[in-house]
Amino acid sequence: MNSIPWSISPSTRGWRYAIAVSTVVLVGLFLAQGADLVSEDNEMLLYLGTLVFAALYLGRGPTRAATVTSLFILNVGHIHPGFRIGFHKFQYVISFGIFLVLSEQIARLADNVRREAWQSEELYLFTQECARLTSPQKVLELLCQHARRYCGLELFASLAQIKGAPLQTPRGIYGWVTPAVQGNLLLDSLQAQTALALERIVQSERSRQASVLEATQKLQSTLINSISHDLQTPISSIRGSVDTLKTCELPDQDRQVLLDLASDQIARLQKLVQNILNLSKIEAGGLILCLRWISVEEMVAGVVEGFPAPARARIRWQVAEEIPEVQADFSLLSQLLSNLLDNALKFSQGPVAVEVSAGLNSVRLSVSDQGFGVAPTEREKIFERFYRGQTPRHVPGTGLGLNICLGIAELHHATLRVEALEPGSRFVLEMPRKQEVTHV
Structure with a gap:
C-alpha cells in the first residue's frame, strides 16, 4: 500500500x-x-x-x-x-x-x-488486493486497515447484520460496517469495492459447490452403472453354475468345472468389493498403511497364484537376483499388482510380463502387455477415476483399478507411470525400500 x-x-x-x-x-x-x-x-x-x-x-x-x-x-x-x-x-x-x-x-x-x-490509485491498489483474496473475513480486515490508514476512521466490519452501513451491490447485502460515515468519497468507494469483492467470493463459492454437487452426482451415477454392469456377469455365472449343480446329475469332472467357474467369479466379486472399499477409504482419508518388511518375490508369487489357471498360464514373471526386502503394506501392494495384472490380461491376448529389479534405495516393479497400448494423450487421464479411454465396450471394468493403484502408490511415497511399447504398454512402479506410516 x-x-x-x-x-x-x-x-x-x-x-x-x-x-x-x-x-x-x-x-x-x-x-x-x-x-x-x-x-x-x-x-x-x-x-x-x-x-x-x-x-x-x-x-x-x-x-x-x-x-x-x-x-x-x-x-x-x-x-x-x-x-x-x-x-x-x-x-x-x-x-x-x-x-x-x-x-x-x-x-x-x-x-x-x-x-x-x-x-484513484489507492482504490485501484485496494481492488487488486481484494481480487487476490478468497476469504470474506480477509476482505473485511483489509477494508478496516485502509479506513484506519487513509481515512483516519476506526471501523468494525462483519458478515453478520449489525447496526451500521450495509456493504451492498445490486444483487444483495454481503456485509455491514459500523459506524456509518457519510460524505467520505474515498471510504464510500472502498466500501463499494469491498461489497463487490464479497459478492465475487460468495458467487464463486456457490458456483464451486454447484460444480462439486454436479460432479458428485455424476460420479455416483457412473459408479452405480459400472458396478451394476460388473456385478451382473459374475452373479449370472454363479447362479447358472449353482442351478446346474442343483438340477442336473453331472460327472465329477463337470461338477468340478462348474465349481471352479463359480469360485473364479466369487474371487472377481471379492476384488471388485475390495476396490470399492479401498476407494471409499482413500476418499475419506482413512486408508492406513500396515507396514512390515516383505519379500517382493513372495508377494508376486502369491498374486500370480491367485489368478485362475488360464490367466496364470499367460503370466511370465521374473525377479532379479538379490532383490532386497521392502517396507510396505503387503495387502495393498498385492492389490496394486493384482489390478495391474487384471488390466493387462483384459486388454491383451498374448503373454503378460512381470519384472522386478532393484536400484540403490528403491525397487522397480513393472507389468508389460502386448495389447491396445495407451495413446500419449491418455497417459495421465487413465489414472483418473472411471476413465476408460478408448477401451472397447466388450471389455469389462469400472475404471477404478488404475485410480486405486495410483492412490496405493502415493500412499507408499512411490511413483506409478505408463510407458509405450510396440505393441502394448508397460506400467512401472518405483517405490523406496523404507517407508513411514502415512494416512491418505
Whole structure:
C-alpha cells in the first residue's frame, strides 16, 4: 500500500506551511534588494508564482498562508514603504481581491486533482488486493486497515447484520460496517469495492459447490452403472453354475468345472468389493498403511497364484537376483499388482510380463502387455477415476483399478507411470525400500 502523499499528509502540515511562507519571504527579500530591476507589475507576478508553486506542491492551507504573507509584504514593503499598512488607492483593493480569489481557486483545483489522483490509485491498489483474496473475513480486515490508514476512521466490519452501513451491490447485502460515515468519497468507494469483492467470493463459492454437487452426482451415477454392469456377469455365472449343480446329475469332472467357474467369479466379486472399499477409504482419508518388511518375490508369487489357471498360464514373471526386502503394506501392494495384472490380461491376448529389479534405495516393479497400448494423450487421464479411454465396450471394468493403484502408490511415497511399447504398454512402479506410516 502507498503512503499518503506528502502534499496532503497531516504529518507534514507544519513543514509545508514553513516552506510556503519562507518562499514568499525570500522573494520579498530579493525584491527589496533589487527594487530598481523589477517593475510593480512584475513584482505581483513573482508573488503569484510563489502561490502557484505552493498550490501545486504544498497544498491548500500553505497556499493561503503564502497568499496572506505575500499581500502583507506587498503592502508594507512596496506599496507603503516603512512598514505602514494602508490602501491609498482603490485599485490596490481590487488587485488584492483578485489575488486572493485567484490563489484560492488555483489551490483548490490543484488540491482536488492531487487528492483524486491519490484516491484513484489507492482504490485501484485496494481492488487488486481484494481480487487476490478468497476469504470474506480477509476482505473485511483489509477494508478496516485502509479506513484506519487513509481515512483516519476506526471501523468494525462483519458478515453478520449489525447496526451500521450495509456493504451492498445490486444483487444483495454481503456485509455491514459500523459506524456509518457519510460524505467520505474515498471510504464510500472502498466500501463499494469491498461489497463487490464479497459478492465475487460468495458467487464463486456457490458456483464451486454447484460444480462439486454436479460432479458428485455424476460420479455416483457412473459408479452405480459400472458396478451394476460388473456385478451382473459374475452373479449370472454363479447362479447358472449353482442351478446346474442343483438340477442336473453331472460327472465329477463337470461338477468340478462348474465349481471352479463359480469360485473364479466369487474371487472377481471379492476384488471388485475390495476396490470399492479401498476407494471409499482413500476418499475419506482413512486408508492406513500396515507396514512390515516383505519379500517382493513372495508377494508376486502369491498374486500370480491367485489368478485362475488360464490367466496364470499367460503370466511370465521374473525377479532379479538379490532383490532386497521392502517396507510396505503387503495387502495393498498385492492389490496394486493384482489390478495391474487384471488390466493387462483384459486388454491383451498374448503373454503378460512381470519384472522386478532393484536400484540403490528403491525397487522397480513393472507389468508389460502386448495389447491396445495407451495413446500419449491418455497417459495421465487413465489414472483418473472411471476413465476408460478408448477401451472397447466388450471389455469389462469400472475404471477404478488404475485410480486405486495410483492412490496405493502415493500412499507408499512411490511413483506409478505408463510407458509405450510396440505393441502394448508397460506400467512401472518405483517405490523406496523404507517407508513411514502415512494416512491418505
